[in-house]
Amino acid sequence: xxxxxxxxxxxxxxxxxxxxxxxxxxxxxxxxxxxxxxxxxxxxxxxxxxxxxxxxxxxxxxxxxxxxxxxxxxxxxxxxxxxxxxxxxxxxxxxxxxxxxxxxxxxxxxxxxxxxxxxxxxxxxxxxxxxxxxxxxxxxxxxxxxxxxxxxxxxxxxxxxxxxxxxxxxxxxxxxxxxxxxxxxxxxxxxxxxxx
Numbered sequence: 001x002x003x004x005x006x007x008x009x010x011x012x013x014x015x016x017x018x019x020x021x022x023x024x025x026x027x028x029x030x031x032x033x034x035x036x037x038x039x040x041x042x043x044x045x046x047x048x049x050x051x052x053x054x055x056x057x058x059x060x061x062x063x064x065x066x067x068x069x070x071x072x073x074x075x076x077x078x079x080x081x082x083x084x085x086x087x088x089x090x091x092x093x094x095x096x097x098x099x100x101x102x103x104x105x106x107x108x109x110x111x112x113x114x115x116x117x118x119x120x121x122x123x124x125x126x127x128x129x130x131x132x133x134x135x136x137x138x139x140x141x142x143x144x145x146x147x148x149x150x151x152x153x154x155x156x157x158x159x160x161x162x163x164x165x166x167x168x169x170x171x172x173x174x175x176x177x178x179x180x181x182x183x184x185x186x187x188x189x190x191x192x193x194x195x196x
Contacts, residue, residue, distance in 0.1 A: 008169065013055065031185050045069075046112060048117045048120035048121065087144045088112065090107075122141055122161050127172070128172045132181075163184070
């Protein structure tokens with residue numbers, strides 16, 4: 001990781017943590033509203049959504065929206081083997097456990113490969129209008145969706161970053177492993193990325 005990325009990540013995380021509880025709740029509702037208008041969340045579609053940490057944008061409104069639309073909702077589940085750095089998606093259940101990062105994951109056998117999802121909502125620390133996403137730095141999403149770099153073959157899933165408008169930056173230098181976003185949705189609206 002470059003010093004520039006490390007510094008950018010630290011400043012954007014500080015900005016994200018500074019968002020008040022009222023602003024967080026408002027943003028979560030607005031983003032669900034924009035997602036409802038912009039995306040075709042219909043019965044049977046497989047939707048990947050992250051389980052938000054205290055620092056990330058709350059996804060409960062999006063999850064509720066997807067369930068109201070009779071979508072099949074999947075949350076990321078990290079491979080529990082210490083050396084494995086892979087992630088699959090597990091169907092949402094009431095039973096959850098916490099992974100080594102303290103993130104809630106559904107328990108149960110209903111796993112889906114990233115290739116089988118229709119729409120995935122991704123957390124982000126920062127983003128630009130070219131679809132570059134700055135995450136927490138572990139690379140789980142980039143590895144899971146690396147097959148999308150072959151866009152002539154794979155069209156799905158649609159990758160949608162969600163975050164606060166204040167997380168937008170002019171430019172994030174792309175690394176070789178980065179997988180660009182198709183859309184970003186913030187409390188201010190939908191941004192169609194140049195890559196999408």
